[in-house]
Amino acid sequence: xxQLVQSGxxxxxxxxxxKISCKGSGYRxxxxxxxxxxxxxxxxxxxxxxxxxxxxxxxxxPSFQGQVTISADKFNNIAYLQWSSLKASDSAMxxxxxxxxxxxxxxxxxxxxxxxxVTVSS
Amino acid sequence: xxxxxxxxxxxxxxxGDSVTITCRASQTISNYLNWYQQKPGNAPELLIYAAxxxxxxxxxxxxxxxxxxxxxxxxxxxxxxxxxxYYCQQSLSAPRTFGQGTKVEIK
Numbered sequence: 001x002x003q004l005v006q007s008g009x010x011x012x013x014x015x016x017x018x019k020i021s022c023k024g025s026g027y028r029x030x031x032x033x034x035x036x037x038x039x040x041x042x043x044x045x046x047x048x049x050x051x052x053x054x055x056x057x058x059x060x061x062p063s064f065q066g067q068v069t070i071s072a073d074k075f076n077n078i079a080y081l082q083w084s085s086l087k088a089s090d091s092a093m094x095x096x097x098x099x100x101x102x103x104x105x106x107x108x109x110x111x112x113x114x115x116x117x118v119t120v121s122s
Numbered sequence: 123x124x125x126x127x128x129x130x131x132x133x134x135x136x137x138g139d140s141v142t143i144t145c146r147a148s149q150t151i152s153n154y155l156n157w158y159q160q161k162p163g164n165a166p167e168l169l170i171y172a173a174x175x176x177x178x179x180x181x182x183x184x185x186x187x188x189x190x191x192x193x194x195x196x197x198x199x200x201x202x203x204x205x206x207x208y209y210c211q212q213s214l215s216a217p218r219t220f221g222q223g224t225k226v227e228i229k
Contacts, residue, residue: 035218037166045158045166045209045220061217062123095165106172107213108156112165 002026004034004096004113011119012086019082020116022096029077030054033099035109036070036081040092050099051079086120093117124148124212128221134229139200143224145193145210154214157186157195160223161206170195171213200226 007021022034035050049060053072060070072079079096094116097109125148135141145155153173158166168177170186173193183198197204205228210221 044223045160045211047211047217047219050216059216063217097165102172102175106154106175107218108168108171108177108211109158109166110168110177112167115165 002098002111004098004111006094006096006113006116009117009119011121013122014086014088014120016086016120017082017084018086018118019080020094020118022079022081022113024077024079024098027098030074034072034079035097035099036068036079037095037097037109038064038092039095039115045095048081048094053077053079086118088120088122091118091120123217124151124215124219126210126212126219126221128208128210128224130224131222132225132227134227135200136229137200137202139229141197141200141226143195143208143210143226145188145195145221147191147193147212150190151212151214153189154212155186155188155193156211156213157184158209158211158220159204159206160209166209169208197226202228 003025030053033050036048038046048064049070051058051070053074069082096113098111100110101107127146129144155173157170160166174186207223207225
């Protein structure tokens with residue numbers, strides 16, 4: 001069974017750094033892209049970026065480029081999302097998700113983590 | 123970025139009703155369109171990919187159609203467990219943007 005298990009909720013102060021994680025199991029982690037999706041309180045889903053753990057190839061949404069860093073440890077089957085200096089506006093639920101495909105052209109997120117709630121408040 | 127616009131933003135319906143949600147892309151995306159369902163407090167789940175292909179395990183009362191810029195998600199006979207928020211997502215090009223969501227509520 002494919003599973004993505006995310007790290008627990010975080011409460012941070014503005015200016016602090018943070019790294020949250022997403023551990024995959026039940027499939028060959030290195031061979032599937034992992035994406036990160038933000039959901040601000042009461043709002044919709046925002047595609048942040050994606051990483052291929054096999055070679056750490058990473059793509060960011062222009063909205064998040066420079067604001068976060070996505071990385072992966074293929075040996076331990078973990079993907080990460082990190083901030084160097086948090087802002088109150090980073091408060092949100094963050095989901096990781098596995099990107100799968102149909103017939104080598106149609107991509108979708110077929111398995112999702114349970115979400116990590118990040119709260120940034122002074 | 124490709125913009126995805128859903129309508130309506132919310133709707134009220136009764137168990138047994140048929141409901142249709144529309145998603146429009148800001149440029150043509152062929153059939154590179156996914157639909158997700160999100161229940162309160164849960165992660166989204168994939169319902170449909172490639173505009174009309176049902177993900178394994180998803181009930182057949184869900185169906186998708188469309189191509190180009192206009193797409194629809196139809197739930198043929200609404201069940202209590204279908205009250206949720208639905209999102210479309212274009213999968214043609216990065217960033218693979220989502221619509222703003224349609225909340226289906228109980229009338």
